[in-house]
Amino acid sequence: MTSFEKSVEKWGTALKKSTDFDSWGQLVEASKEYIRLAKLLRMSAVSTDCADDNKKRVLLKIATCLETRSKNLNSGNSSEDIKLEDLKKLIPVLQSLTSVSVKDVPVAVTAKVEKQKQIRSASNTPSSDNEDDIFQNTESYAAAVDLCKQQNTPVATERxxxxxxxxVDVHIQVPLEILSKGSAIFFELFHYKHKRRSTSSKCFSFMELDELKPGPCVIELYRKPTDFRKKKLNLLTSKPLYLHLVLTITKQL
Incomplete structure (x- = not known):
């Protein structure tokens, strides 16, 4: 038995354990197990243990479903998210990764997380334009949003x-070749409101996959709320304010 096959066996057991917690109403334990398993699947998808691109896609899809379910349990909102019955359908899919004929995640399941766009890049260094009527302090930070996990930078170092x-550099550990058509990289700028003592989204920006080219780039800023569907886009201001990035795309030999 290969190391990958052993891992698949352990993942199947972990997924069964997680769904058991879920069905018993132990939501905190279930949520933690879902996240832990999702991290393992994502790590395997980018490791040399899994060389099959089709298997990598399946692993990433399953990880996305697990993270979505975990988020659903924590928020208490189940109107449009992954349900327990959906995750149980993933067990035979996960087990099929060791067979010749690999099953795919059911379309009915993946459709529920389609609205959450896959946000990836190889490496970027963000900075943002700013004026007094836009941001009043440097306690702001940019966020590169992943399909399952949001990556936050530290607050701005200076103005x-x-x-x-x-x-700062933000590294996304997922090969660009795996990303599906229509995926995009989203960036959100948050700022801290002293009077309300809360953090709020100010604006967002995004890059299409065909825009990912090494070197510096400048992209437009749009008004909140962040629209991952890219349907309703309104510029933040008529003033020349942009998000400045430097992209580095690496290739594994």
């Missing part, structure tokens, strides 16, 4: 004229 400077 230079109309710019908020972040100076």
């Amino acid at each position: 230079v004229e109309n710019y908020l400077m972040f100076g």
